[in-house]
Amino acid sequence: MMGSSEEKVVAVIMVGGPTKGTRFRPLSFNIPKPLFPLAGQPMVHHPISACKRIPNLAQIYLIGFYEEREFALFVSSISNELKVPVRYLKEEKPHGSAGGLYNFRDLIMEDSPSHIFLLNCDVCCSFPLPDMLEAHRRYGGMGTILVIKVPPESANQFGELVADPVTNELLHYTEKPETFVSDHINCGVYVFTPDVFAAIQGVSTQRKDRANLRRVSSFEALQLPNRSLPTDFVRLDQDILSPLAGKKQLYTYETMDFWEQIKTPGMSLRCSALYLAQFRFTSPHILATGDGIKSATITGDVYIHPSAKVHPTAKIGPNVSISANARIGAGVRLVNCIILDDVEIKENAVVIHAIVGWKSMIGRWSRVQAEGDYNAKLGVTILGESVSVEDEVVVINSIVLPNKTLNLSVQEEIIL
Template sequence: MSRLSPTSSGSLSGSLANLNFRYLREDKPHGSAGGLYIFRDYIMEDSPSHIVLLNCDVCSSFPLPDMLEAHKKYGGMGTLLVNKVSAESANQFGELVADPETNELLHYTEKPETFVSDLINCGVYIFTPNIFSAIEDVLKQKKDRANLRRVSSFEALHSATKALPPDFVRLDQDILSPRAGKKELYTYQTLDFWEQIKTPGMSLRCSGLYLSRFRRTSPHLLASGDGKRTATIVGDVYIHPSAKVHPTSKIGPNVSISANARVGAGARLINCIILDGVEIMENAVVIHSIVGWKSSIGKWSRVQGEGDQNAKLGITILGEAVDVEDEVVIVNSIVLPNKTLNVSVQEEIIL
């Protein structure tokens, strides 16, 4: 559940027009499970039979219907979406061991120093409302331990700098790890794509994964063109119906162009995300970049990154309403909103 304001509510448009949503904000950090617990009354308002919990920094096809069906068959308190990764990268995630027959979660450890398993937690969960009882048990245990322990004032001051607050409950260490192997938690392995978004460059990779999925599941959403009546399209490209793209431009692969964007004659776009209201003028080039809302890129200008998805400055990002004037080159840089660039920059963060 997103945490933007304590009481905001609203509705979505389009195919989700009938879905109501609410943004909730913690008064202080309570942990990944503790934050869920303090909003339990909101979550349980309509007495849901199941609760879907998604980490915000993951990209996936999110096979929730199949996962829910499996969860109901398991009959446990919770089901985790899991994925297999290379042994070299597994320790960057929560590693787990599952029963190959029943898919029960047998062991869970968060980012271990030594290799445990190539099966990792994807940060996508389905729980029954019993998750709140499990969190409440942890809170009670923490309170009991605090009441039993007697320390000197010096020890208390020293430990206070290290210990977590008593109402801070972590989903992984406090719920998943201790309840593994107790027939309460199960796993569902995805065979489709999954990525964790830890750098700006990963946003472009994830955009490409979704576009590739559109090719298989919704090809009508992708653009096509041979440069005669419409722009030349290479690979997977999405162009919003309200965007205006000149037929002499060349777009793709892995490009997403949002609403009311304008792409001028001779422009070249590769591996980029163009957000609402952007104007890309004649013969401009955008490669390995994200261009923010209402920004403009001048004639013969070049906005590009190296395309290193794991580097902090592996791509270029322009914030909202950034104006790049004519014949300016921006390479591997991050530009905050409402800036005008009339000189070329490389590997800079412009505040």
């Protein structure tokens, strides 16, 4: 049963849509969250390029609610770059994480794959997909879930699970429990056999049967726990993972590497750092070196887009990502920040623990900085698109919405 050349694998990446992602404002105002750059590459590029390492990969599908035109350019360029067909599939209405997969089952099964990977786009990790597939084949179940051990106090923000320490069988699964269950959590990365479609269909059929049986009065209908769930809305965690735990169908594969969920702009800065550090091992040529007489001083992991202009007296790093057509002036100091397209940073300005939005300008001797607490609401300073910070202005622990001009210093403020 080991990977014969006929066995094909497909990958599905859930990219969500405008209904979600509100926590990612102001950065999600003018770009779909999955296309926001981390370490110089769109967020969704990282799981896609990880899928490229899966043997016998036939197709990659992106499923979401965004308009197709928002992804058209990205999808065609990444398909060319990686030489793997990538297709965007738009959901007309929410079907839940498992229902969305089921909704496109005919397309997904077009290549008769033996295995289907399912990944969430807002996850940052090293995506050990080939190793996961190998473990999944050994287990012989319907699905394998990537899991990681986290500090017990933060586990309840995620799906907690208990697995057999010897066989790795999933024994118990609960989504965001109120009492502590386990310090092992679901990473939002899965591999399934096509049997998963029958399991999802089973949930829908059960719901329909229940609905038909009941024909209850409207008062009773209001009391029913699943009253708001349409029959074709199926959640992977509550409807598939929890009921199938302990039935020798689902197994776990633990990653010892990094893992984070990208919910807020602050977290995207943390994840950019993790990916830059990973590039050191996977693609060191992407990182800036600072060699040569005319180049800036670089410390740590730094990405600079080839079209960006950086003055040789600038000091950059660690964890800095500079996007297309940015202009970085003389004596500028950049630490732990993401500088987006077409930003201008003038002489001797300092940017620390911050994200500077597209087409923004930071004046001479100005400072844009924060404490660098990725989980705090104002722990990272964020400038939206086209924000101007005038000369000698200090912006600390603040969020500034697009198209604002700051001529006075601000601290701990959200500027609407």
